[in-house]
Amino acid sequence: MENRLYDFVIVGAGSAGCVLASRLSADPGTRVLLIEAGPADTAPELRVPMAWPTLFKTPLDWDYATEPEPGLDGRRRNLPLGRVLGGSSSINAMIYMRGNPADYRDWEKAGAEGWDWDGVLPYFKRAEDNERGADDHHGAGGPLKVGDLRTRHPLMEAFIEAGEQAGHVRNPDFNGASQDGFGWLQVTQSNGLRFSAADAYLRAAEERPNLTVMTDTQVNRVVVENGRAVGVELVQGAEVRTVRAEREVIVSAGAYNSPKLLQLSGIGRAAELAAFGIEPVADLPVGENLQDHVFFGLVYRTDVESLSTAATPENQALLMTEGRGPLTSNIAEAAGLVRTRPDLEAPDIQIHAGPIMLVEEGLGIPVHHAFTVAPTLLRPTSRGRVFLRSPNPAAKPRILHNYLTTAEDRETVVRAVRASLEVAAQPALAAHRGEPISAPEGDDDASILRFARHVLSSIFHPVGTCAIGSVVDSHLRVQGVEGLRVVDASVMPNTVRGNTNAPTIMIAERAADLIAGRTPERA
Known part of the structure; x- marks a missing residue:
């Protein structure tokens, strides 16, 4: 294998890595290597929007799971994660949602200088090619195709009408002037087919002579010499070798694999790394601050x-x-995005709805005609962590989310389920609602919590494990190590009120300017 020197080595070809590979290789004088552990995104089922649950537990999924969760009576939860070009944007539900401006004010308060709403909006708009066109909130002409669903199931119109009957407004654009209300979601699709980050950013860039894309290649560790990241050790087939980076190594492996890779490289809690025989390079809270969105499926x-x-x-x-x-x-x-208390500054739950029987974390077989109403906690206060199981890079990390371990989260769950039951009881939905397949046995708090602990599922939005302000600085540089950045959802200090794929792409768009030394845009 040719031993080339690159300016930038990017680990992970998920949403963030694809953006960076495209933007950095746009300079023909810059040599970029993008490394992906999984295969190319050629499987035909990746294109079929409705097929995403069938991709779980296949070779295109890292197929992680939590440790026994103390807040769920010791149950483990399934954690799908894309292991393919495009990463989780190749296996997700394609929802395009940015979050609330209040989320980004919180980021800046946590130390993410410049990442307030005015600092991120230009990058959302730069990425976007919204079929509705450009306006104050949206972009057109960017790489990422965003559009309205080409099919709209009548049960989902009934759900939106039920939301109105329950006293909520109809919202035509969750990424517009307000998040609150019920409405149709926009998706990252083109001509009715999935449009992943690989489709958006890699397809046009992969023929550039200065961009090399390696698939089916596992990175074992970042090589650090004299306090500087100089390359990565990788495995391709049976061959182990080191590839060097002249300017930077950029870790974009996601909120589970980025902390794992840093820890294997000596960056993490020094005492824990030493226990595994790993020489500490930088003592940082890598893997901590893990957050996720979880939902509770009411199925009828x-x-x-x-x-x-x-x-x-x-x-x-x-x-x-x-x-x-x-x-x-x-x-x-x-x-439906809802505030379950009148004193909240923004929605605290997102009620996802789908015209199908969605049970057993999306792994169950839909044996009945059914619909699902699934309240999701948008700003959970429970915090988990990712830590090593073994110094062997092939070992899966240990992931403990600590779901529902705070009183605040448990109280929000009760309000969220009650708000969703109220919507399901409205005439528009009640006219089509039969026997419950998944619902609380009673309407008291204890019954609702028992139900929640039993059916809780991740909605696959892990963030926060290499957060700005604790692990990386506001330019996403790893503190205490030169030449190393993390660019992916793990850098979010707090999760956002909404689905996390669009914010991850935004992070990488803004990071490309920071890496190139350009002054970041502001709205």
Whole structure:
């Protein structure tokens, strides 16, 4: 194998890594290497929007799980994570949501100087090619295709109407002037097919002679010499070798794998690393501050045909030839963002809804026509951590989320489930609602919490494990190590009120300017 020297070595070709590879290699004088542990994104099921749950526990998924969770009576939870070009943007539900301006004010208060709403909005808009066009809130002409769903199930219109009947407003744009209310979600699709970060950023860049993309390549550690990151040790097939970076190593492996890689490289809690025989390089709280969004599926039978029978040959042909039909659905077609207390400055729950029986963390078989109403905690106060299981790079990390271990989270869960039950009871949905498949046995707090602990599922939005202000600085440079940055969802000091893929892409867009030495834009 040719032993080349690169300016930048990027570890992880997920949402952030694809952005960085494209933006940094746009300078023809810059040599960029992008390394992905998984394969190229050629599997046909990656393109089918409705197929995302079928990608779990396949070779395209890291297939992680939590440690026994103390707040869930010792249960483990499934943690899907994309292991393929595009990362989790290749296996997610494609929802495009940015979060609330209040989230980014909180980032700046936590030490993320320049990451307030005025500092991030230009990068959201730079990335976006919204089919509705450009305005004060949106961009057009950017790499990432964003559009309205091409299919809208009648049960989801009933859900939105039920939200209005429960006293909430209809919201035509969750990324517009206000987050509050019920409405249809926008998605990262093009012509009815999934449009991942790899589609958006790599397709146009991968033919550049100064960009090298390695797939099926595992990175064992960052090589640090005299306090500076100088390259990475990688495994390709049976060969172990070191690739050197003349300017920077950029870790974009996500909120689980980025802290694992840093810890394997001697960057983390020094005492814990020494116990594994790893020489400490920088003593930092790597892997701590882990946050995630979790949902609680209320599932009801219905006499309306759901998406469970959508995968017919006719619908498959309709999708591939015309980009239409029920297979263009992302399942989670609609949502309601709600404040469960009047004193809150922004929504604290997001009620996802889908016209299908969604049980067993998305792994269960939909054996009945049903619909799901799933309240999600937007700003949980529980904090977990990611830490090493072994000094062997092939070992999966230990992940403990500590779900529902704070009284505040448990109180929010009770309010969230009650708010969702109120919506499900409105005439618009009640007309189509049959027997519950998944619901609390009673309406008292204890019954709701028992239900929540039993059905809780991650919605696959881990963040915070290499946070700005504690592990990296506001330029995303790892503190105490030169030539090393982390650029992905792990740098978020706090999670956002909404789905995390768009913010991750924004982080990488802004990081590209910081890395290139350009003055960041502001709104």
